[in-house]
Amino acid sequence: MLTLPILLLMLSVAIVGANSLVLSPIAGSVAQSYDGATASEVMIASAVYGVFTAISALFLAPLADRFGGKLMLMLSLLLLSAALGVSAMAPTLTILCFAQGLSGVAAGMALPAAYGLATLVAPKGKESETLGVILTGWTLSLIVGVSISAVIAQYVHWRGVYTFMAVLAALVTLSIFATKAWGNPAVKGLPTSPLTALRVPGIGRGLLVCASYMVAFYGLYTYLGGHLQEALGRSTAASGLTTLFYGIGFGGAVLFDRFIDRYGADRIALYVFTGLALTYLSLAFVSYSFYALVFLCLVWGGINHLGLNLVVGRLVALDKTQQGAILGMNSSVTYLCVFIGAVSFKPVFDSVGFSICALLSALCIVPAIIDGALNRREAMATEEKPT
Numbered sequence: 001m002l003t004l005p006i007l008l009l010m011l012s013v014a015i016v017g018a019n020s021l022v023l024s025p026i027a028g029s030v031a032q033s034y035d036g037a038t039a040s041e042v043m044i045a046s047a048v049y050g051v052f053t054a055i056s057a058l059f060l061a062p063l064a065d066r067f068g069g070k071l072m073l074m075l076s077l078l079l080l081s082a083a084l085g086v087s088a089m090a091p092t093l094t095i096l097c098f099a100q101g102l103s104g105v106a107a108g109m110a111l112p113a114a115y116g117l118a119t120l121v122a123p124k125g126k127e128s129e130t131l132g133v134i135l136t137g138w139t140l141s142l143i144v145g146v147s148i149s150a151v152i153a154q155y156v157h158w159r160g161v162y163t164f165m166a167v168l169a170a171l172v173t174l175s176i177f178a179t180k181a182w183g184n185p186a187v188k189g190l191p192t193s194p195l196t197a198l199r200v201p202g203i204g205r206g207l208l209v210c211a212s213y214m215v216a217f218y219g220l221y222t223y224l225g226g227h228l229q230e231a232l233g234r235s236t237a238a239s240g241l242t243t244l245f246y247g248i249g250f251g252g253a254v255l256f257d258r259f260i261d262r263y264g265a266d267r268i269a270l271y272v273f274t275g276l277a278l279t280y281l282s283l284a285f286v287s288y289s290f291y292a293l294v295f296l297c298l299v300w301g302g303i304n305h306l307g308l309n310l311v312v313g314r315l316v317a318l319d320k321t322q323q324g325a326i327l328g329m330n331s332s333v334t335y336l337c338v339f340i341g342a343v344s345f346k347p348v349f350d351s352v353g354f355s356i357c358a359l360l361s362a363l364c365i366v367p368a369i370i371d372g373a374l375n376r377r378e379a380m381a382t383e384e385k386p387t
Helices: 004-032 044-059 063-067 069-089 093-121 127-135 137-155 158-178 194-198 203-221 224-230 236-256 258-263 265-285 290-318 320-352 354-364 366-384
Strands: none
Touching: 004 044, 004 069, 004 093, 004 127, 004 137, 004 158, 044 093, 044 320, 063 069, 063 093, 063 320, 069 093, 069 158, 069 320, 093 127, 093 290, 093 320, 127 137, 127 236, 127 258, 127 290, 137 158, 137 236, 194 203, 194 320, 203 265, 203 290, 203 320, 203 354, 203 366, 224 236, 236 258, 236 290, 258 265, 258 290, 265 290, 265 354, 265 366, 290 320, 320 354, 354 366
């Protein structure tokens, strides 16, 4: 089922994801290139990237509804390639921050366009399975992208990391342009915006589930490394093992996406989000056992993959003429929740530790569980109505 268009969409997600993740592990090397800069100051560029991604997703992603997802994906990847090239050559930290801001503008358009195109390239009846394959681009960015970037930064130079990603983004853009099998990528609909998207029935509940899922994840994941190093005394390399197992679980769960297509998202969401809440509860109870945490990160990654598939797939299905605007709002909510999760969980982590943060994540998932129960009841009631 891995056709060329699906592969290109997966690589597009992987490139965007890699750029969003790669700066943190190489921040020390980057700081050495700028006199007087520290690793924490370098990470300002990452914050700038997040802000511009959220703004772009909100206001520019709807252009895909007007001009088609394929065109917007190509334009956004071209902009990303140029921005990554500027990042590679940035003579000052200010220029690096500017370049990462441009990368954020590109990412805010690229992700909604890629997710929206999933419905065009998916075989009939395998929409969720296809979306799941495309979402494994995040696994590639987490495991392969970050790992390769660390090697390039160590043995070549950190500038080589951004050069490599810039070239890859350009090659993917050319491949998308040359590939014909995209269904009917030009929607040619009316102009859309966040205001028109907010009038789509069901979007309020869909975005609430998105926020519930994202705050729970980012709030806890942000402090996993700190817990492993400070509370368990593990090295950075050992801490990376949890990220590896999370990524393996996230990618491996693509084998189960077909069950969403088979049984329906409305029927299965309750079980997935309940399982996710139970995983957070389990993380709370085994937080002082390193090997138990590593194993649960594998489970966490797998269930999170299914949860993300449900979140994005539900929003994609709300209104095909406004997919860009709707998925742009999804990306904006996601990046807002990165900030909310990190800020709101910090005092909890500092005062009472990782275990209570995990319990808080389980609590954050409750709205998604309630929504899943309501959707399941509505689906069953519809099926029981006489025809």
